[in-house]
Amino acid sequence: MTETTDDPNNKIPLQKAPDTRPGPAADAEPLLKVRGLVRHFPITKGLLKRQVGAVQAVDGIDFDVRPGETLGVVGESGCGKSTMGRLITRLDEPTGGSIEFQGTDITHLSTGKLRPMRRDVQMIFQDPYGSLNPRHTIGGIVSTPFRLQGVEPEGGVKKEVQRLLELVGLSPEHYNRYPHEFSGGQRQRIGIARALALKPKLVVADEPVSALDVSIQAQVVNLMDDLQEELGLTYVIIAHDLSVIRHVSDRIAVMYLGKIVELADRTELYENPMHPYTKALLSAVPVPDPKRRTQRDRILLKGDVPSPINPPSGCRFRTRCWKATEVCTTTEPPLVALRTGHQVACHHPENAGEPAAAGTKAPDGQASSDQ
DSSP: OOOOOSOTTOOSOSSOOOOOOOOOOTTSOOSEEEEEEEEEEEEEETTTTEEEEEEEEEEEEEEEEOTTOEEEEEOOTTSSHHHHHHHHTTSSOOSEEEEEETTEEOTTOOHHHHHHHHTTEEEEOSOTTTSSOTTSOHHHHHTHHHHHHTOOOTTOHHHHHHHHHHHTTOOGGGGGOOGGGSOHHHHHHHHHHHHHTTOOSEEEEESTTTTSOHHHHHHHHHHHHHHHHHHTOEEEEEOSOHHHHHHHOSEEEEEETTEEEEEEEHHHHHHSOOSHHHHHHHHTSOOSOHHHHTTSOOOOOOSOOOOTTSOOSSSTTGGGOTTOOHHHHHOOOOOEEEETTEEEOOSSOTTTTSOOOTTOOOOTTOSOSOO
16 A cells, blocks of 8 residues: 655655546436525523524525545635535434435434434544543444444454554554544544444545645555445545645545535646636645746635634625635625536636537626636
8 A cells, every 4th residue: 555655744645546437427327316405503692691693604505426436525624514414424414404314304303213324424633632441442333334223243342443454554453442542533533433334325524634744645545445346335525635635536625614616627627727716725725836836826715714603795705805806706606617516606617618518608797808
């Protein structure tokens, strides 16, 4: 397994190594279908807990995830990425919208009806130190899904847990050890083994490497890549590191203040970003080569991210955008396809002056005159 590149300043390769895996078919029926997903956290005041406002963590997002695909989700801290992950795994209750998994609406299923679905949808958590119970052995932690679901694996639980530990690069002899005896990278491998115990179809990984040393991140990323190829997994990977996302994703969704502002194929997004926010994010990716570093324009966004309690009218990015006009203040831009497979929510998109792909037509008024 390849751990890192030779360059010490670029531990994770920016591009996925070519492989022979068949990619997800564009016309395949989506495994996960999300429409108009909303999650508002109420703000209450006084003894009567009167609601005086709401934190609009996720405010109307739409996307599909096809079988065998990896969808990456990126954005600044506080943009709603982790909340979205908890919603699609039904660890949190949506305020509005719908979530369909394998054609079944799971938006408001009761705990009892969700139990069978839990086998097929699992989550890898961000903090490998906080997500493992320090009082339980590794064997007890990884075998928990079998106990909760009443599943008896062939050959017994212990044998299956040891197989899972070996699958993620740990020793079967670690079965009786405790979490404090392991490093952060090893603990995250234990969390991955637990998530894979019931052979899920969809795995949501919430910043799976952000809490790890850079030298260990590539190991975990490559492990997840290998497991996807071996087990046929479908991933939704949430991260703020654009290098990690580019390495592992087939498609990428960019979130800003509870909204998806751009959704496109990995190569298309990095080579032809259309939303100004995406362009600003990509300009901030560290470049190890000093010569290349001086050849690009660094975009510095002004101000802070607005409060999700009271987001700006119209386009939510307009308060920090160098292309904002009057229409951005009054009208919220819809997420529309300007090219085949490339959706963007912007009144003045970047790179829109280039010819659109066959079969697509940019909506009237969407093409930028600034190119």
